[in-house]
Structures are given as structure tokens and as C-alpha cells.
Amino acid sequence: MRLTIKGLGLKGPGSHVTVDNTPPTATVSLSSPLNVGGVATATATDADIDSGDVVSLTYVWTVNGVTVRTSPSTTALTDSYTLTGAHPGAVVVVTVTPNDTHANGTTVSATGTIVDHAPSATVSLSPSAPNVTNTVTATPVNTDADGDTVTD
Numbered sequence: 001m002r003l004t005i006k007g008l009g010l011k012g013p014g015s016h017v018t019v020d021n022t023p024p025t026a027t028v029s030l031s032s033p034l035n036v037g038g039v040a041t042a043t044a045t046d047a048d049i050d051s052g053d054v055v056s057l058t059y060v061w062t063v064n065g066v067t068v069r070t071s072p073s074t075t076a077l078t079d080s081y082t083l084t085g086a087h088p089g090a091v092v093v094v095t096v097t098p099n100d101t102h103a104n105g106t107t108v109s110a111t112g113t114i115v116d117h118a119p120s121a122t123v124s125l126s127p128s129a130p131n132v133t134n135t136v137t138a139t140p141v142n143t144d145a146d147g148d149t150v151t152d
Contacts, residue, residue: 021050022048023048023100023106024046024047024048024098024099024103024105025046025048025098025105025106026044026046026047026057026098026106027044028045028094028096028108029042029043029044030092030111031112032112034083034113034114035083035114035145036114036145037082038082039081039083040081040082040083040094042059042080042081042094044057044059044078044079045077048100050100053101053102054075054101055098055100056099056100057074057077057079057097057098057099058070058071058073058074058096058099059071059074059094061081061093061094062092063083063086064090068081079094081094083114087114088114089114090113090114091111091112092113092114093110093111094110095107096108096109117144119142119143119144120142120144121140121141121142121143122140122141123138123140123141124141126139
């Protein structure tokens with residue numbers, strides 16, 4: 001946006017006052033922890049010192065450098081992406097670009113890594129209250145919150 005004011009009674013090269021558009025700014029943070037199959041949420045702020053400018057944000061999500069989602073331009077300060085198909089250790093980046101209909105501001109980003117949960121195991125005994133003459137059978141039950149294969 002450029003605004004030129006004439007007729008201020010000034011003469012010569014300084015007789016015009018020009019106000020240029022200042023691009024908007026943004027910040028973004030990413031929810032934590034990031035879990036396989038969970039929802040990652042980006043929370044942004046925006047600002048524009050030019051009064052009256054409405055700032056819209058474009059969110060771009062990548063997992064291990066591959067773009068997995070681009071949101072349409074929006075005034076919403078949050079955006080979410082479900083981490084389906086991602087694996088523990090994958091790097092998730094959300095990039096936000098602010099725009100005030102006159103110019104894009106500086107792109108900002110937040111990064112997180114999908115956590116790898118340790119597997120857990122329990123053991124059931126049969127019989128559950130053995131005596132000294134019983135043969136005891138121990139049966140392991142393994143689980144992994146990330147869906148990884150767990151071996152006995």
C-alpha cells in the first residue's frame with residue numbers, strides 16, 4: 001500500500017509524503033509431544049502495524065521434508081494435522097506465511113519430532129498362586145503405543 005499526500009503547502013522535492021506498506025509479521029509454535037496417529041497443532045500470532053490491514057496466514061506442514069498439507073489462506077490462529085502414516089523419529093515442520101493482501105511477511109516455522117514410546121510388558125503366571133509342587137507358566141503380554149512390533 002502506498003499513500004501519497006499532496007497539497008500540504010510544501011514546495012520542492014519534499015512536497016509529497018509517502019507511506020509504504022509494512023509487511024505483516026507472525027510467530028508459530030507447535031504442540032508437544034507429537035505422537036504417531038496424534039494431532040499436531042500449530043498456534044500462531046500475527047501483527048501488522050498498518051492500521052486496517054487484515055492478516056491471513058498460510059500453513060504448510062512437512063514430515064521429513066515432504067509437504068503433507070497446505071492450508072488455504074485463513075485468519076485462524078491455529079491449524080492442525082493428524083500424524084497418520086508417520087513414524088517415531090520423523091521430523092514435523094509447520095511453516096506459516098503472513099499476508100496483508102499487499103505483501104507477504106517473513107515466513108516463520110516450528111519443528112518437532114514424533115516421539116518413540118518405549119514398549120511395555122506384563123507377565124501373567126499360571127497358576128496365579130502356585131505352591132512348591134506346581135509347574136508355573138509365565139505368559140508375556142507386550143504392547144507398544146506406537147504400534148511397533150515387540151518381541152518376547
